[in-house]
Amino acid sequence: AYYVIHGDFVTLSDGTGVVHIAPAYGEDDNRVGQKYDLPLINLVDVQGNFIEEVTPWQGMFVKKADEKIIETMKESGILYKAEKYLHSYPFCWRCDTPLLYYPRDSWFVRMSSLREKLLENNDTIHWYPDNVKKGRFGNFLENVIDWGLSRERYWGTPLPIWECDCGHRDCIGSIAELKEKAIQVSDDIELHKPYIDHVLLQCSVCGKEMKRVSEVIDCWYDSGSMPFAQHHYPFENKELFEQNFPAQFISEAVDQTRGWFYTLLAISTAIFDKSSFENCIVLGHVLDKNGIKMSKHKGNVLSPFTVLENQGADALRWYFYTASAPWLPSRFYEDAVIEVQRKFLNTLWNVYSFYVLYAQIDQFDPTKYQGRTSSHVMDKWIISKLNTMIHKVDENLEAYDITKAAELIQDFTDELSNWYVRRNRTRYWAMDMIDDKIHAYLTLHTVLKNLVIVAAPFVPFITEEIYQNLVVQLDEKAPESVHLCRWPDYDENLVDQQLEQEMELTYKICSLGRSARNLANIKNRQPLSKMLLSTKELPEYYIAIIKEELNLKDVEVNANMSDYVSYNVKPNSPVLGKSHGRFIPGIRKAIAAMDQMELALKITSGQSIIIEIDGTPIEFNAENLLVTMSGLEGFAFAGEGDIGVVLDTHISETLRTEGYAREIISKLQNMRKDSSFEVMDKIKIYMTGNALLEEVVRQYRDYIINETLAVEIVFDEVREYTDVTINGELLKLALVKQ
Numbered sequence: 001a002y003y004v005i006h007g008d009f010v011t012l013s014d015g016t017g018v019v020h021i022a023p024a025y026g027e028d029d030n031r032v033g034q035k036y037d038l039p040l041i042n043l044v045d046v047q048g049n050f051i052e053e054v055t056p057w058q059g060m061f062v063k064k065a066d067e068k069i070i071e072t073m074k075e076s077g078i079l080y081k082a083e084k085y086l087h088s089y090p091f092c093w094r095c096d097t098p099l100l101y102y103p104r105d106s107w108f109v110r111m112s113s114l115r116e117k118l119l120e121n122n123d124t125i126h127w128y129p130d131n132v133k134k135g136r137f138g139n140f141l142e143n144v145i146d147w148g149l150s151r152e153r154y155w156g157t158p159l160p161i162w163e164c165d166c167g168h169r170d171c172i173g174s175i176a177e178l179k180e181k182a183i184q185v186s187d188d189i190e191l192h193k194p195y196i197d198h199v200l201l202q203c204s205v206c207g208k209e210m211k212r213v214s215e216v217i218d219c220w221y222d223s224g225s226m227p228f229a230q231h232h233y234p235f236e237n238k239e240l241f242e243q244n245f246p247a248q249f250i251s252e253a254v255d256q257t258r259g260w261f262y263t264l265l266a267i268s269t270a271i272f273d274k275s276s277f278e279n280c281i282v283l284g285h286v287l288d289k290n291g292i293k294m295s296k297h298k299g300n301v302l303s304p305f306t307v308l309e310n311q312g313a314d315a316l317r318w319y320f321y322t323a324s325a326p327w328l329p330s331r332f333y334e335d336a337v338i339e340v341q342r343k344f345l346n347t348l349w350n351v352y353s354f355y356v357l358y359a360q361i362d363q364f365d366p367t368k369y370q371g372r373t374s375s376h377v378m379d380k381w382i383i384s385k386l387n388t389m390i391h392k393v394d395e396n397l398e399a400y401d402i403t404k405a406a407e408l409i410q411d412f413t414d415e416l417s418n419w420y421v422r423r424n425r426t427r428y429w430a431m432d433m434i435d436d437k438i439h440a441y442l443t444l445h446t447v448l449k450n451l452v453i454v455a456a457p458f459v460p461f462i463t464e465e466i467y468q469n470l471v472v473q474l475d476e477k478a479p480e481s482v483h484l485c486r487w488p489d490y491d492e493n494l495v496d497q498q499l500e501q502e503m504e505l506t507y508k509i510c511s512l513g514r515s516a517r518n519l520a521n522i523k524n525r526q527p528l529s530k531m532l533l534s535t536k537e538l539p540e541y542y543i544a545i546i547k548e549e550l551n552l553k554d555v556e557v558n559a560n561m562s563d564y565v566s567y568n569v570k571p572n573s574p575v576l577g578k579s580h581g582r583f584i585p586g587i588r589k590a591i592a593a594m595d596q597m598e599l600a601l602k603i604t605s606g607q608s609i610i611i612e613i614d615g616t617p618i619e620f621n622a623e624n625l626l627v628t629m630s631g632l633e634g635f636a637f638a639g640e641g642d643i644g645v646v647l648d649t650h651i652s653e654t655l656r657t658e659g660y661a662r663e664i665i666s667k668l669q670n671m672r673k674d675s676s677f678e679v680m681d682k683i684k685i686y687m688t689g690n691a692l693l694e695e696v697v698r699q700y701r702d703y704i705i706n707e708t709l710a711v712e713i714v715f716d717e718v719r720e721y722t723d724v725t726i727n728g729e730l731l732k733l734a735l736v737k738q
């Protein structure tokens with residue numbers, strides 16, 4: 001009665017290589033049981049107790065019987081050895097009760113017969129990331145098994161199959177069909193359990209009563225039926241269903257490969273022979289700060305409600321858009337959300353607040369100035385950038401690249417705030433409503449309005465708030481919500497690529513100039529005489545911006561960097577020695593013969609070059625070359641790619657005096673802020689205690705008065721002062737609101 005069969009799932013690592021097989025109580029066991037036609041003997045009832053035939057343990061719970069069985073074996077002398085053994089075992093995920101494998105009759109959908117169709121239809125889906133198609137999902141379909149459809153539950157969608165004692169079965173497809181075949185059924189029939197179980201059909205074969213089978217349907221079948229079930233198709237809404245099927249886009253987490261993604265495709269393949277969705281973004285899982293899966297058990301769960309409460313829904317959304325591609329796992333922690341809130345949402349809000357602050361002071365109404373075009377370079381630039389951004393965000397959303405689209409919005413907002421608004425502030429401060437001021441307002445209003453429309457799908461709340469105040473309040477014909485606006489039109493005629501490139505270059509030169517100042521440890525408020533650029537040419541307009549941004553008297557283009565900077569490029573001998581030891585003398589010679597600046601900037605910006613040394617091409621990069629660049633005595637250098645800037649760091653007496661004046665203005669502005677004065681408040685300035693600085697103030701009196709909205713500067717009056725330090729000089733300052 002006992003014999004040994006072959007099974008390749010048995011391993012030697014856990015014992016002798018011989019295991020007992022019980023086809024009724026395990027997946028592998030059942031498979032080999034079917035292969036070798038072993039009997040399926042079920043000795044356990046549905047309560048988990050041994051049946052009558054199992055003596056002497058009949059009626060005993062199988063887990064409790066373990067020890068008794070061992071005892072009996074020991075008594076009859078057939079036990080070789082009994083020991084405790086640690087192994088994995090299934091438990092109920094809810095109540096941790098140990099589970100028993102148990103053979104039950106089930107209903108299956110024969111998906112294996114649809115394998116080819118499933119694969120064909122999968123080919124029509126655009127997966128993001130695209131490796132899901134051939135990988136995780138494709139592999140699953142290649143090995144698709146029949147779908148165990150039935151569940152033995154109290155609640156669920158009743159399996160609509162009626163059975164007769166004669167063996168006849170009927171699957172009911174509609175209420176109408178049910179009413180037609182039922183023996184007796186009320187007009188307002190209730191399709192749920194338990195009511196449906198009281199409905200009996202008349203057997204069309206033998207005329208006896210048919211009863212519904214006891215099972216309900218796997219709830220994944222319901223989810224997979226969503227595309228048509230939500231419209232109650234095919235019973236109604238044919239047109240609505242056809243308009244919306246297949247869906248353009250669905251999204252869920254990666255664990256839905258075997259869940260919703262599969263059941264949607266399985267059911268639509270079986271019924272319509274096509275996929276029910278065209279595009280699918282597969283989301284990665286959310287992890288904790290250290291990249292570990294969140295679980296209650298580990299106590300590392302961050303509730304989304306905490307973040308919704310503290311940072312808000314927009315910040316939460318923006319974090320997930322920008323943190324990484326949606327399909328990569330994201331680390332989720334409050335500080336990360338706070339960071340994006342600061343970086344993007346606060347920047348957007350600050351620009352908006354800036355506009356509102358001054359528009360309110362001026363009672364500015366953009367609807368009164370329609371049809372104007374500004375010729376101001378900064379206005380043309382930001383409008384050009386706006387249109388480019390609208391176009392690129394659209395392109396990226398079309399390609400389902402949400403992260404890139406969000407980055408474009410974020411970068412644009414940053415430039416709007418840190419370049420456009422910062423460089424144009426004074427235009428809003430003009431006393432009269434002159435054209436230039438009107439254009440500044442109109443431009444910023446247009447930009448903000450379109451920016452919030454583009455950003456609305458990403459951050460629906462802050463954009464609606466801004467839109468309501470900036471647009472709906474002023475224009476009763478405007479759509480009542482930002483979410484009802486049409487996507488902004490991209491106007492190619494407003495895009496000026498040359499302007500955008502020149503401004504970007506200017507921006508980069510300014511940031512290099514700041515690096516050079518930092519290197520020389522000279523703060524921006526100290527004017528310097530000159531900066532030299534390697535850039536061949538740049539229109540005067542941008543030169544003026546650079547002068548102002550970097551507080552320079554002069555900017556010179558097309559400068560020969562080698563006159564001010566010492567470049568030193570030499571082979572990194574330990575690295576090159578290993579691979580190309582014998583070439584090193586040749587390498588030294590070849591490098592020395594090249595344009596040192598060009599080579600140095602190329603290498604430091606991460607590029608590589610290939611040079612032939614003694615007939616052998618060798619690739620040079622930041623790893624095998626050592627590059628040092630520094631300004632010669634009296635100069636500070638910074639460079640990136642093919643752009644180099646050199647600051648003349650010599651500070652003359654005149655420059656030093658002006659530096660004092662600017663520092664004093666900065667101190668006064670801070671004191672205005674600390675005293676919570678309004679932006680338009682006039683002040684009176686008092687100072688004493690430093691003859692040198694008093695002289696400076698007399699010299700720059702008009703400039704200081706203008707910048708600080710002062711009406712008068714009073715020297716040496718006896719009163720209370722604040723001690724301040726101006727570039728190392730002590731001074732007593734006070735100010736009073738007029």
Ligand SMILES: [Zn+2]
Nearest residue numbers: 092094095097
């Ligand atoms: Zn349980």
Ligand SMILES: [Zn+2]
Nearest residue numbers: 164166203206
């Ligand atoms: Zn029958």
